[in-house]
């Protein structure tokens with residue numbers, strides 16, 4: 472395996488179940504994913520399928536009442552622990568190791584940048600605080616790194632931005648400031664959860680370009696979470712399609728767009744507007760994702776699947792099967 476395709480994070484049988492009064496809500500229900508160095512893994516699926524809980528589970532940010540199981544094997548790339556492997560799922564929640572990894576080796580950006588900032592401190596102070604925590608103990612050097620990072624993310628007037636408060640920035644600039652904060656520690660993994668959904672199309676394209684550029688120049692791996700297959704096409708090397716807390720199809724981006732085999736993926740692809748098909752009918756997926764609690768046995772997509780066969784698909788849980796090298800599908804009718 473070449474260095475750039477080495478494994479950075481191996482997710483094995485990850486589960487996150489919320490034990491509620493009404494029953495067990497299986498938000499993430501046994502997923503296996505491999506995040507490779509300098510690659511982008513896209514995670515796609517409709518609202519409620521478990522994308523965000525997956526990303527929160529990686530950083531152990533799910534509420535304490537949630538039951539987390541499985542392995543999150545991180546190959547450490549920094550500091551004294553470089554080269555070692557740690558299971559994030561086993562780290563105590565308040566451990567120093569977990570604190571170092573969060574925001575240091577693994578950083579996160581999300582849809583609403585205001586959540587990442589305190590409204591009462593300047594962008595510069597917040598950026599420097601993060602740099603002082605993870606990278607340097609010299610304030611002058613931290614300021615220098617902060618400025619360099621703002622330049623790297625394409626922030627206009629970076630000197631001036633250091634002294635501004637989050638509410639003084641436009642949506643796009645705030646998103647850049649959050650990315651600057653996330654990448655200021657040179658993380659080996661950046662988790663981006665719908666980071667461009669709230670932005671207008673032009674700014675969205677700029678932010679996506681920026682993330683792709685950071686992947687190339689800094690060598691960061693990215694987990695990109697979105698419900699938008701157009702964004703997946705632009706960003707991903709590998710793609711996992713999630714449905715009801717499970718991965719239903721997992722493959723490289725070309726195979727996903729040209730050789731998808733799961734009826735759910737096919738339905739998602741059928742719902743993308745395309746210029747070449749303009750005028751053609753856009754298929755939407757009928758029905759909604761069932762609530763992930765007290766589900767019947769069998770395929771989770773059964774109730775909405777056009778190909779479903781009674782007595783076949785609704786009998787037992789369906790395994791994820793490798794249908795060709797590196798292409799995994801959770802459907803008994805795959806390929807038919």
Ligand SMILES: Nc1ncnc2c1ncn2[C@@H]1O[C@H](COP(=O)(O)OP(=O)(O)OP(=O)(O)O)[C@@H](O)[C@H]1O
Pocket residue numbers: 489496497498516517518519520521522523524525534698762763
């Ligand atoms: N703190 C929580 N307590 C109870 N249930 C939760 C909690 N967080 C998420 N869930 C449930 O877990 C399931 C998966 O949610 P998740 O946010 O991961 O979906 P998603 O695919 O990211 O959707 P969206 O695109 O809308 O963010 C949903 O049914 C959601 O209601």
